[in-house]
Amino acid sequence: MSAPSRTGAQVLVIGAGVTGLSAAWWLARSGVDVLVLDKGLVGWEASGRNGGGASHYQSPLFHEEQRLWPLMDDLLGYSTEYRRERVIFATTEHHLAHYRQIARQCRDLGYQVDDLDPAQVREFVTLAGDNVLGGIHLLRFGGQANPQRTVQAYAWALQDLGGRILQHTPAVRILAAGGRVTGVETPRGVFGCDQLVVAAGPQGERLLAQVGVRLPLAPARAEMIVTEPAPLMPVGGADGNGMYGRQTLRGNLAYGGGPHEWMDVDETGPQTRPSTPLLRNLARRVAELLPKAAHLRVIRSWAGVVENTPDGRPVIDRLDDPGNLTVATMSSVGFGLSPATGHAIRDLVLDGRCSFADLAKLSIKRFEGLPDDWREAKGWRPTTHAQALEAMAEQE
Amino acid sequence: MSVRGFDPKAQAGKVPPPRRRVEVLVVGGGPAGAAAALEARAGGAQVLLIDENPVSAGLMGLDVPHYWGGRYTTAVHTRARMLEHVFSANPALEAAVEAGVEVELAVSCWGAWVPGYGLASLPHPIAGLADEERAWTVGFDRLILATGARDVVLSFKGWDQPGVMGARALQALLTTYDAFAGRRLAILGSGPPAMAVARLALARGLEVAALIEVRGTVQGPSADHEALTAAGVEFLTGRVPTVAVGGADGVERLEVRDPATGARRVVDCDTVVQAIGLTPVVELLDVLGGALAMQPALGGYAPVSPGGTRTSLAEVFVAGDVAGIPGASEGTVAYQQAWMRALMATSEPEVVVCQCEEVSREALLAVRQPTYLGEPSPSLAARDLGRLLEDGPANQDQIKRLTRAGMGPCQGRRCREQVALMLACASNQTADHIPLASYRAPVRPLPLSVLAAWDEAPAMSAHWDVWFGITSQWIPYADVGTERESFEAGVLGGEAPL
Numbered sequence: 001m002s003a004p005s006r007t008g009a010q011v012l013v014i015g016a017g018v019t020g021l022s023a024a025w026w027l028a029r030s031g032v033d034v035l036v037l038d039k040g041l042v043g044w045e046a047s048g049r050n051g052g053g054a055s056h057y058q059s060p061l062f063h064e065e066q067r068l069w070p071l072m073d074d075l076l077g078y079s080t081e082y083r084r085e086r087v088i089f090a091t092t093e094h095h096l097a098h099y100r101q102i103a104r105q106c107r108d109l110g111y112q113v114d115d116l117d118p119a120q121v122r123e124f125v126t127l128a129g130d131n132v133l134g135g136i137h138l139l140r141f142g143g144q145a146n147p148q149r150t151v152q153a154y155a156w157a158l159q160d161l162g163g164r165i166l167q168h169t170p171a172v173r174i175l176a177a178g179g180r181v182t183g184v185e186t187p188r189g190v191f192g193c194d195q196l197v198v199a200a201g202p203q204g205e206r207l208l209a210q211v212g213v214r215l216p217l218a219p220a221r222a223e224m225i226v227t228e229p230a231p232l233m234p235v236g237g238a239d240g241n242g243m244y245g246r247q248t249l250r251g252n253l254a255y256g257g258g259p260h261e262w263m264d265v266d267e268t269g270p271q272t273r274p275s276t277p278l279l280r281n282l283a284r285r286v287a288e289l290l291p292k293a294a295h296l297r298v299i300r301s302w303a304g305v306v307e308n309t310p311d312g313r314p315v316i317d318r319l320d321d322p323g324n325l326t327v328a329t330m331s332s333v334g335f336g337l338s339p340a341t342g343h344a345i346r347d348l349v350l351d352g353r354c355s356f357a358d359l360a361k362l363s364i365k366r367f368e369g370l371p372d373d374w375r376e377a378k379g380w381r382p383t384t385h386a387q388a389l390e391a392m393a394e395q396e
Numbered sequence: 397m398s399v400r401g402f403d404p405k406a407q408a409g410k411v412p413p414p415r416r417r418v419e420v421l422v423v424g425g426g427p428a429g430a431a432a433a434l435e436a437r438a439g440g441a442q443v444l445l446i447d448e449n450p451v452s453a454g455l456m457g458l459d460v461p462h463y464w465g466g467r468y469t470t471a472v473h474t475r476a477r478m479l480e481h482v483f484s485a486n487p488a489l490e491a492a493v494e495a496g497v498e499v500e501l502a503v504s505c506w507g508a509w510v511p512g513y514g515l516a517s518l519p520h521p522i523a524g525l526a527d528e529e530r531a532w533t534v535g536f537d538r539l540i541l542a543t544g545a546r547d548v549v550l551s552f553k554g555w556d557q558p559g560v561m562g563a564r565a566l567q568a569l570l571t572t573y574d575a576f577a578g579r580r581l582a583i584l585g586s587g588p589p590a591m592a593v594a595r596l597a598l599a600r601g602l603e604v605a606a607l608i609e610v611r612g613t614v615q616g617p618s619a620d621h622e623a624l625t626a627a628g629v630e631f632l633t634g635r636v637p638t639v640a641v642g643g644a645d646g647v648e649r650l651e652v653r654d655p656a657t658g659a660r661r662v663v664d665c666d667t668v669v670q671a672i673g674l675t676p677v678v679e680l681l682d683v684l685g686g687a688l689a690m691q692p693a694l695g696g697y698a699p700v701s702p703g704g705t706r707t708s709l710a711e712v713f714v715a716g717d718v719a720g721i722p723g724a725s726e727g728t729v730a731y732q733q734a735w736m737r738a739l740m741a742t743s744e745p746e747v748v749v750c751q752c753e754e755v756s757r758e759a760l761l762a763v764r765q766p767t768y769l770g771e772p773s774p775s776l777a778a779r780d781l782g783r784l785l786e787d788g789p790a791n792q793d794q795i796k797r798l799t800r801a802g803m804g805p806c807q808g809r810r811c812r813e814q815v816a817l818m819l820a821c822a823s824n825q826t827a828d829h830i831p832l833a834s835y836r837a838p839v840r841p842l843p844l845s846v847l848a849a850w851d852e853a854p855a856m857s858a859h860w861d862v863w864f865g866i867t868s869q870w871i872p873y874a875d876v877g878t879e880r881e882s883f884e885a886g887v888l889g890g891e892a893p894l
Binding site: 041042048057058059060062073077078079081098101105108109148149152155156157160165167168220221222227228242243244249250257258259260261262263270271272273274275276277278279280281283284285286287293294295296297298299300301302308311312313331332333361376377378379380381382383384385386387388389391392394395 | 401402403404405406407408409410411413507509511513514515516517518519522524531533683685753765766768769773774775776779787788791794797798800803804805807834836837838841842843844845847848849850852855856859860861862863864866868869870871872873876877884887888
């Protein structure tokens with residue numbers, strides 16, 4: 001690789017979200033000269049606006065996710081507010097049966113999960129009420145962190161290792177020649193590189209199209225609400241009732257879930273649209289889940305715009321052409337996996353293959369031959385109320 | 397068989413059209429709101445006017461919507477009496493009722509949305525309303541925001557005790573609530589708002605001990621200056637408050653200092669009124685996605701409003717102080733910043749800035765993590781605002797996330813403007829370089845049980861999912877592409893906790 005240059009880097013990363021920042025941090029830990037470009041602030045989109053959950057048993061990165069999170073504060077040198085353990089509990093038989101399946105999946109992977117009776121749930125989740133039917137307890141794994149603090153921790157840890165971040169520097173064009181990426185054009189000039197990582201969230205599709213790479217993505221908004229603080233419960237990672245979320249270390253209850261809104265996103269990224277009337281439906285479900293918290297005041301809401309691939313699974317892939325381009329989208333589930341994702345991307349960039357997991361099924365090649373109108377076919381486009389009513393009437 | 401092109405898990409079709417629709421919704425029943433409602437009614441429109449006064453005692457304790465500073469009598473707990481006062485203190489409301497405007501008091505608006513980018517699914521423009529017991533939505537064709545102005549309040553030692561309040565709050569307690577509990581005032585500021593509140597206090601039989609001005613000269617009109625001096629009010633120019641000293645009932649005296657000479661002076665008072673400036677109450681417009689810009693001549697961040705009544709949203713209009721503070725000038729925000737600079741130079745760094753989250757000025761400017769996380773790591777201790785600014789311009793939302801200043805139950809009303817001013821001072825810039833910290837619905841801190849949609853649409857309940865409802869997203873990786881895939885898809889459906 002070439003010598004470090006201030007107008008470029010050995011590895012350029014487009015996107016200072018959790019995935020891009022973690023990848024850059026892992027590369028910097030291996031002594032690589034790395035530069036991250038972002039259109040705005042670090043972690044400003046969905047990376048800083050999510051539930052902070054860190055138990056993704058469906059992912060090939062799950063074991064690495066679980067191995068790394070307890071180490072992250074020390075490795076980064078900054079607090080992520082990570083807390084282990086999780087209780088998922090039900091107030092309906094439907095949910096309870098579902099959570100038992102999740103417990104089974106986790107046990108299949110070799111992790112300990114206890115089934116909880118209602119009294120045990122209330123012991124861990126002191127704001128729960130008489131409506132609890134039961135739950136599952138993820139012991140010594142799972143857990144949550146504070147997304148906002150974590151993204152900044154990645155950024156600072158990267159800087160501490162000599163890595164660079166240029167905020168307010170959107171990637172306008174990927175430059176390629178002879179089957180290789182040569183650099184990235186931005187309003188601040190062209191930055192050259194030996195290797196490029198694109199972890200640009202919803203903007204990735206348009207950027208990659210410039211070099212003939214097709215990454216099919218559909219952006220959508222998902223939102224959460226936050227209450228004033230309550231006294232800390234024995235287990236803060238407590239959710240259910242169709243929601244994800246947690247009690248933060250400060251004591252606030254932060255929960256999300258429910259319908260999403262499909263959006264179109266241009267090169268500049270999503271425009272602000274922090275919340276919708278859905279916050280009332282969320283408030284209801286938090287009050288049902290935690291009846292002893294029903295008096296707590298809702299003090300804010302937030303939303304993140306995430307992107308989904310057609311099958312909802314990530315793409316983490318070092319391409320054949322251009323051969324020095326690594327692509328990552330986590331398909332709307334990126335925060336918790338980010339310590340492991342960064343490690344995988346580091347491996348792909350430096351070694352050509354992931355050292356700790358098989359990522360073959362996350363290849364971009366699986367979308368070859370996908371029809372151009374796949375979003376229309378799935379209904380993953382912005383839809384009006386009238387269009388939805390028409391479709392629902394047709395269904396019946 | 398599923399219809400091509402429809403996602404049953406998406407939001408479209410799940411937010412029903414509002415059961416109730418009005419042609420014109422006016423938020424705020426002050427002079428501007430009442431006048432706007434009357435005008436709309438005269439034009440033949442069906443008009444609903446809501447006003448959040450009398451505000452519940454619980455919200456007053458959180459300094460919503462004004463910086464009440466705890467200086468109200470127990471009368472605020474008597475709802476019926478308060479309703480009567482609010483109505484009788486504002487003859488325009490009675491006129492509106494007589495003209496056929498529907499008027500609802502003690503009802504707040506905590507959010508409003510219009511269909512558009514990112515919100516294609518919304519069937520109609522709607523506003524979220526609430527009283528103490530419940531929340532509901534109402535549809536509107538036109539929304540007139542007459543939400544008024546709020547005091548810009550600044551921190552000094554002792555500012556977080558009962559008796560330190562805002563001028564607008566005092567005005568409301570005297571004129572609308574008849575529930576002010578203080579007797580003798582010290583007023584910070586000597587510009588027109590300070591003069592006005594001093595005159596009002598004197599007219600109501602209160603004592604005004606002094607007006608304290610950070611600049612070397614009195615800022616308001618000389619006629620007012622002379623009249624107030626004749627009434628026995630002292631003007632202390634070139635002074636900064638250093639500490640409000642008090643006891644169990646709050647403020648008992650205010651100590652001020654001349655920064656040039658160090659000379660101290662004690663002003664006996666039970667109330668310190670901050671009359672340094674007003675800022676337009678733009679929170680609903682921010683939630684709506686309407687354009688806002690720093691416009692000092694309008695009092696700070698104000699609607700981008702061609703002609704003074706329109707906004708960037710076709711359905712939304714502004715009237716009264718929210719469109720611009722009368723008497724504000726190009727120097728208005730610079731004046732507030734001069735106050736902040738002087739307070740930062742004279743007060744101790746441990747002064748609390750964010751009362752809810754107990755963030756000190758020192759912690760804010762060091763971008764220190766909140767105290768519940770314990771001592772900062774060595775890496776964090778080596779960082780501060782200066783280093784953060786090397787990476788890009790100051791951003792209040794970013795600093796809020798890291799320090800938690802402005803993240804509490806008062807929703808940043810007590811510290812939003814002063815944090816922006818501090819960041820401006822600390823980065824040697826004018827306040828217009830600090831982007832507005834975002835407002836989020838609900839813009840009133842409402843209990844979960846009140847805000848909850850207990851009557852949600854059946855389609856919402858039927859298709860609610862934790863996440864996107866994409867079944868293939870949750871198949872265990874090892875099973876993808878194997879014969880177990882369909883088994884797992886069957887037991888999971890789309891649902892999976894994140």
